[in-house]
Amino acid sequence: MPRRPSPLPDILGDVFTVGEAIAAGATLARLRSPDLLVPFPGVRVRSSAAQTPDDPDDDRSPLAREAHTRRFDLLLRARAYAKVMPGPAVFSNVTAAAIWGLPLPISALRGRWNPDQRVHEPRPVELIVPPPHRAPRTAGVAARQRREDVAPRRERDGFVVSSPASTWAQLGGILTMDDLIAAGDALVHVPRTSDGRRGDPASSLASLDDLRAAVRAPRISGLDPLITALPLVRVGCASSAETRLRLAVARAGLPDPTLDFEVRAPTRELVGVTELAFEQWRLLVEYEGGHHRIDRAQWHRDIEKHRTYAELGWTVLRLAARDLYPDAGTAVGLIRDGLRRTGWRG
Incomplete structure (x- = not known):
């Protein structure tokens, strides 16, 4: 019977670097134990943290449930890569959309099709790196070099991520028209207070003016869908279903x-x-x-x-x-x- 791995130092969270673990007293042998995942070189994730939480809308289709699982996995891998991400980089595209909590279809959350295993691989974690810094080349990461005004830096839940409006603009070449409109609706939605009163418009992730400005910013692809979707975005929808x-x-x-x-x-x-x-x-x-x-x-x-x-x-x-x-x-x-x-x- 395999011997149970020794406990990790309490100071370590669910996601940590090898350097943090060594400094806390863990051994290299312990860091090779099968109860730890290795999503990127130099990073470890407790396998217990990779268990997808229940979906409150589990009465939806199997594809919607798969999307829930893949979104959770993408965010966990983003947490892991954030530990070793180059300082100038920001999370972008679908990864940034997931961090901002935007509705995403399963087609956007799947990676490339693997014909040998007949499965979709995980979608890579996506980054934008401003020049003159070079985009990293790491398995499981898709990085591009872009000017910083294409992806202004923001912070969200401990992540360094492109701004909400610029993230929406990055989805123009990825999402279908309806999914692009749903993402826009989610960004301009003004949450209500706990007692049901209308919230401050400033509490939305972005305004319609922010989206218009993002569409005018320089970009490579997806401009035509953005121009078509923008007039159809409305304030007042709290979910993609709405x-x-x-x-x-x-x-x-x-x-x-x-x-x-x-x-x-x-x-x-x-x-x-x-x-x-x-x-x-x-x-x-x-x-x-x-x-x-x-x-x-x-x-x-x-x-x-x-x-x-x-x-x-x-x-x-x-x-x-x-x-x-x-x-x-x-x-x-x-x-x-x-x-x-x-x-x-x-």
Whole structure:
């Protein structure tokens, strides 16, 4: 029976360099133990840290669950490479988008296809290095040399990363049109406060003006998709599902809904906030992700909220992932029927 590896020094976290481990008292033999992963030379990761956490939206498609796993893996490898990354470099492209928390499809998170093993390899960690510094050549890293104004430096959760707007511009040649719009929506989204009030616009990751400026900056590829997507980015969508829904509604020729709509009682008290509202027809559309199902407190809040909506004369249409994926036709049909029942004659 293999002997259990000795404990690592408590001072070491889940990700550390060989130098940090040696300084803390670990031996080279211990650092070769199979319970440690070696994503890059000179870096170690505890294998326990590589276990993907549960996805709260686990009722989605297998591809969405794979995207959740690959995003976690990419961020873990970025954490590891950050330990040895050259000082002038910044994380960029899909890696930067993952760090900023932007919605990303599985197609963007997969690496190249390996025909021998018939699997997609992990997507490399991506960097931009300003001249005159040279881009590193390391397995598992894709680095390019670009001027610093193409990727202004920011900090996010301990990472040095390209700015949110410049990251969006880097995705122009990578994402499909709808995914590019969803990423833009996520950047300009203004989070609400814990009590449901509208947040400060400055709390968004980027403004529409920031995105316009990023599109005007020098770049190599992806300009045409960015120019097409930019006018379609909207403030008010809190998730890629909401973006998908509003785009499908528009393409179906349905009335233009109000996004992030506040429902108020006659006393002006805030009752709730809904994703899409067709005010003229008193129809509210709510997309409910997995947390609505597994969070008991959220479940009871939803029941009380929807009861109050009905008392105020609103009709509520609740949608789930299966109504939107893999095709939004079901959701559009339900909204069309709901509008007709509430008086729409389109």
